Amino acid sequence: MRKSGAPSLLISLFVLCGVLLSACGGSTPSTNTNGGGSTTAPKSVTLVTDIGGLNDQSFNQSANVGYMKAQGELKFRRQVIESKSQNDYVSNLTRAAQTSDMVIGVGFLMATAMDQVAKANPTKSFALIDSCATDAKGNCDSLKNVAPLFFKEQQAGCLAGVVAGQMEKLGKAKSSKLLGNNTIAAIGGLAIPPVDHYIAGYQYCAKKVDPAVTVKVNYSQSFDNTAKCQDIANNQISTAKADVIFQVAGGCGVGALQAAKAKGVYSIGVDSDQSHVNDSVIASAIKRVDQAVYLTVKDFEAGKFSATPAPFDLTNDGVGLAGLSATVPAEVKPVVDKYIADIKSGAITVPDAVQK
Amino acid sequence: MASPTVQRRTSAPASQLARWMQKFRAALGRPLIAVLVAFVLGGIIIMITTPGPLDNRFITAVSTYYYLIAGSFGSLQSISYTLAKATPLIFAGLAVAIAYRAGLFNIGAAGQLTVGSMVAGIIGIQLAALPGWLLVPLMLLGSMVAGGIWGGIVGVLKAWRGAHEVVTSIMLNWTAFYVCAFLVEGPFQAPKLSQQTLPMAPQATIPSLAILYNQTLGTFLPQIPDPAQYTVDAGLLIAFVAMLVYWFITARTTFGYELRVIGQNPKAARYAGISVRKNIVMVMFMAGAFAGLAGAVRLMGQAPYQLISSAFSTDSTGFDAIGVALLGRTTSIGVLLASLLFGGLQQAGPYLQSYVDVPGDIITIMQALVLFSIAIEYLPSLQRFMPSFLVKSSRPPLVPSLITTKPAEEKGEADMQAVESGHRATSDTVEKTGLKPTSSGQEE
Numbered sequence: 014m015r016k017s018g019a020p021s022l023l024i025s026l027f028v029l030c031g032v033l034l035s036a037c038g039g040s041t042p043s044t045n046t047n048g049g050g051s052t053t054a055p056k057s058v059t060l061v062t063d064i065g066g067l068n069d070q071s072f073n074q075s076a077n078v079g080y081m082k083a084q085g086e087l088k089f090r091r092q093v094i095e096s097k098s099q100n101d102y103v104s105n106l107t108r109a110a111q112t113s114d115m116v117i118g119v120g121f122l123m124a125t126a127m128d129q130v131a132k133a134n135p136t137k138s139f140a141l142i143d144s145c146a147t148d149a150k151g152n153c154d155s156l157k158n159v160a161p162l163f164f165k166e167q168q169a170g171c172l173a174g175v176v177a178g179q180m181e182k183l184g185k186a187k188s189s190k191l192l193g194n195n196t197i198a199a200i201g202g203l204a205i206p207p208v209d210h211y212i213a214g215y216q217y218c219a220k221k222v223d224p225a226v227t228v229k230v231n232y233s234q235s236f237d238n239t240a241k242c243q244d245i246a247n248n249q250i251s252t253a254k255a256d257v258i259f260q261v262a263g264g265c266g267v268g269a270l271q272a273a274k275a276k277g278v279y280s281i282g283v284d285s286d287q288s289h290v291n292d293s294v295i296a297s298a299i300k301r302v303d304q305a306v307y308l309t310v311k312d313f314e315a316g317k318f319s320a321t322p323a324p325f326d327l328t329n330d331g332v333g334l335a336g337l338s339a340t341v342p343a344e345v346k347p348v349v350d351k352y353i354a355d356i357k358s359g360a361i362t363v364p365d366a367v368q369k
Numbered sequence: 370m371a372s373p374t375v376q377r378r379t380s381a382p383a384s385q386l387a388r389w390m391q392k393f394r395a396a397l398g399r400p401l402i403a404v405l406v407a408f409v410l411g412g413i414i415i416m417i418t419t420p421g422p423l424d425n426r427f428i429t430a431v432s433t434y435y436y437l438i439a440g441s442f443g444s445l446q447s448i449s450y451t452l453a454k455a456t457p458l459i460f461a462g463l464a465v466a467i468a469y470r471a472g473l474f475n476i477g478a479a480g481q482l483t484v485g486s487m488v489a490g491i492i493g494i495q496l497a498a499l500p501g502w503l504l505v506p507l508m509l510l511g512s513m514v515a516g517g518i519w520g521g522i523v524g525v526l527k528a529w530r531g532a533h534e535v536v537t538s539i540m541l542n543w544t545a546f547y548v549c550a551f552l553v554e555g556p557f558q559a560p561k562l563s564q565q566t567l568p569m570a571p572q573a574t575i576p577s578l579a580i581l582y583n584q585t586l587g588t589f590l591p592q593i594p595d596p597a598q599y600t601v602d603a604g605l606l607i608a609f610v611a612m613l614v615y616w617f618i619t620a621r622t623t624f625g626y627e628l629r630v631i632g633q634n635p636k637a638a639r640y641a642g643i644s645v646r647k648n649i650v651m652v653m654f655m656a657g658a659f660a661g662l663a664g665a666v667r668l669m670g671q672a673p674y675q676l677i678s679s680a681f682s683t684d685s686t687g688f689d690a691i692g693v694a695l696l697g698r699t700t701s702i703g704v705l706l707a708s709l710l711f712g713g714l715q716q717a718g719p720y721l722q723s724y725v726d727v728p729g730d731i732i733t734i735m736q737a738l739v740l741f742s743i744a745i746e747y748l749p750s751l752q753r754f755m756p757s758f759l760v761k762s763s764r765p766p767l768v769p770s771l772i773t774t775k776p777a778e779e780k781g782e783a784d785m786q787a788v789e790s791g792h793r794a795t796s797d798t799v800e801k802t803g804l805k806p807t808s809s810g811q812e813e
Contacts, residue, residue, distance in 0.1 A: 059723070064683055066730070094719040095729040099680035103672040104450055104600065105719050112723060125568055125673040133597060149568045151559040203554075205563040234554075 059109035063120035079306030102126035169298035170214025178222030194254035202262035243268030403742035440720025441713030455712030460663035461690030472632035477538025479687020480545035485512035485661025501572035516661020524653030528646035602670030
C-alpha cells in the first residue's frame with residue numbers, strides 16, 4: 014500500500030477533483046452576490062454570532078431578532094455567520110468585514126479578535142455587544158470604527174429587586190409561598206461586569222423598597238452547569254430561607270429556576286423572558302440585545318455611526334422587566350412603574366457595584 | 370509443514386495499468402467512496418431542509434457545493450485560510466494515526482491538544498522576555514512534552530493496568546479541559562478580560578507564511594503583495610516536518626514495525642519478543658506529543674493568539690482528528706489529504722452562510738457523514754454483494770482491517786492454510802489418541 018503511494022495518490026487527487034468539479038459543473042448560483050456599487054443600495058451589515066448557534070435562546074438569538082428587524086425595514090442583504098469555535102472569531106470577522114460595510118459581533122469573548130480585525134479593516138465599521146475592543150494589554154482600545162454596545166443592566170436588576178423587595182414587604186398574606194424570613198437571593202455566573210451590574214441593581218433596589226430585607230449573593234463560577242446553580246439555589250432556599258431567587262448565570266441559572274420550582278418558592282429570570290421555564294418564574298430582568306442591534310444598524314444606515322454610543326437603558330428600551338406573572342400581588346406593579354419613571358427621569362441612579 | 374491444498378492463484382495482474390488500478394483501489398477506494406457518498410447524502414439533506422419547490426432545492430444543493438469549493442479552494446486567500454485550518458488537523462490527525470497503528474484508539478487527542486496549548490501559553494506568558502528564537506522552540510517543546518505526558522498516562526494505564534484507552538483518554542480529556550479552563554480563569558486571566566488570557570507577545574508567535582516568505586526568499590524573489598491577507602502560518606512547515614517524522618517512524622524504524630505487529634496481534638507480538646508495554650507507552654507519548662504540537666501551533670500561529678477557557682471543550686479539532694486519521698488510512702499523505710478536506714469544509718462554512726442560505730451546521734453534518742461512511746465501509750459490502758464473476762480475485766475479508774500489509778487475497782489464502790493445517794492437527798490427534806471423532810473431526 015505504501016509502496017504505491019505516489020501514483021495512486023495522484024490519480025485519487027484527480028478523481029477527487031473531478032468528482033467535486035462535476036458536482037458543481039454548469040451550476041448557476043441562485044443567490045445574488047452583487048449589490049455593492051450603486052449608491053442607492055443600503056450599506057450591508059453582517060452579524061457574526063458567538064458559539065451556540067442562532068437558536069440559543071440567548072444573545073445570539075436576540076441579536077438575530079434585532080438584525081432581522083432592521084433588515085426587514087432597510088432591505089440590505091442578509092448575511093449571518095455563526096461561529097463554531099472561539100478559534101474562528103478572527104476568520105469569521107475578517108470574512109464579514111471583507112464582504113460588508115458593518116460587522117456586528119455578539120459576545121465579549123470576541124473583544125481581542127475584534128480589535129485585530131478592526132485595525133486591519135479601518136474603513137469598515139464594527140459593533141460589539143457587551144464589550145469594547147481590547148488590545149494586547151487587555152485595555153479598552155478606543156478605535157474610531159468600533160462601537161462597544163453596553164447596557165445598564167443595573168436598571169433591569171433594580172426592577173427585579175423592586176418586585177422581590179415589594180413582595181417581601183407585603184409578606185405572606187399576599188404571596189403564600191414566602192418562607193417568612195425576609196431573605197432574597199441572587200446567583201451570579203462569574204463576577205464579571207454585566208453579571209455584577211444586575212446583582213448590584215437587584216441588591217440596591219430591594220433594600221430601597223424594603224430596608225429590612227437580606228440579600229444573599231452567591232456565584233456559581235459557571236454559565237452552563239445547570240447542576241451547580243441548582244445546588245446553590247437549594248442551599249440558599251434551605252439554609253438561608255431565601256424565597257425569591259434571581260438567577261444571573263445564563264444556562265446554569267436555569268437550574269436555579271428549577272430548584273425554586275421544586276422547593277415551591279419564587280424565582281426571577283434574566284436576559285430574556287424566562288417565564289416559559291416554569292411557573293415559579295415571576296418576572297425576568299431583560300437585556301434587549303435585539304433593540305441594541307436594531308438601533309445600532311438603523312443609526313449606521315442613517316450615517317450616524319458613533320464609536321462611543323450611549324449605553325442602552327430604560328429610556329431607549331435597551332433593558333427592562335418582562336413577563337410579570339399573575340402570581341405577583343397587584344400592589345407590586347405600580348411600585349415598579351414608579352421606579353421606571355424615577356430611573357428614566359434621573360431621580361434614582363442605580364449603582365453598578367455589588368455591596369459585599 | 371502442511372502443504373497447501375488450495376490451488377495458488379497468481380495475484381499479479383497482467384498489465385501495469387491494471388496493477389495501478391488495483392493499488393489505487395486498495396489505497397483510496399474506500400476513503401473516496403466514503404467522501405462521495407457523504408457528499409451525495411449531504412446534498413439530499415440540503416434539498417430536504419431548504420424551502421421552495423424541488424428545482425429550487427436542487428439549485429441550492431448544487432450551489433452549496435459550488436460555494437463549498439469556492440470558499441475553501443476558490444482563491445489564494447481561501448486556500449490560505451483552509452491551510453490554516455488544516456495545520457492543527459494534520460498534527461492531531463497524526464496523533465490519532467500513530468496510536469491506531471498500534472491498535473490503540475486515541476480519543477484523547479483533544480485533551481492532549483488542550484494541555485499542549487496551555488503549557489505553550491504558560492511558557493509564552495511567563496517567559497515573554499526571552500527572544501523569539503529561544504521562546505518559540507521552547508513553547509513547541511513544552512507543548513510536546515506536556516501533551517506527551519498526558520498521552521503517556523493513557524499508555525501507562527493501558528500497559529500496566531489494562532485500562533481501556535478509550536475510557537481513560539475520554540476521562541483525561543475532560544480533566545484537561547477543566548484544569549486548563551481553571552488556569553485560564555484563575556492565575557493566567559487577563560486583568561480586564563474574563564475567561565481569556567492576554568494575547569501572546571509578538572516574539573512568541575509563529576509568523577504567517579506569506580510574511581516569512583517576504584522576509585526571506587522575497588528579498589530576491591518577487592514579493593507577495595499585501596501578505597497580511599494570507600493567514601496560513603509557518604506552522605504548516607512544521608506540520609510537513611511532522612508528517613515526514615511520522616512516515617519515517619512508522620515505515621523505516623524497528624519501532625514502527627513493532628507497532629504494526631502489536632496493532633495486528635499483541636499476543637503474537639509478545640511471543641515474538643516485542644515489549645508490548647514499552648511500545649504502548651512510547652506510542653501514546655508520541656501521539657500526545659503530536660497532539661500537543663497541534664495545540665501550540667494553533668495558539669502561536671493564528672489570531673487572536675490567546676487562550677479562551679470555554680474554547681477548550683468546544684474546539685472540535687481533537688475529535689475531527691479521528692476522522693482525519695481514519696479517512697487518511699493512517700498514512701502521512703492520507704492524513705494530509707483528509708486534513709485538507711476537513712479544513713476546507715470548515716473554512717467554507719462561513720462562506721456558505723454568507724452566499725447560500727444554508728445553515729452553518731450543514732458542514733458539521735457533512736463531516737459526520739464522511740465519518741459515518743468510513744465506518745460503514747460501503748465498498749467492501751458492495752463488492753460482497755456483486756456477482757462473483759465481476760469481482761474475480763479481490764473479494765474483501767469480512768472483517769476489514771485498516772492496516773493491511775499484504776493484499777487481501779494472500780491473507781485469505783494464509784487463513785485457509787491455517788484452517789487446513791488446524792484440521793489436520795485435530796484429526797491427527799484423534800487418530801493418535803484413538804478417541805471417537807469429535808464434532809470437528811466429523812467435518813473432515
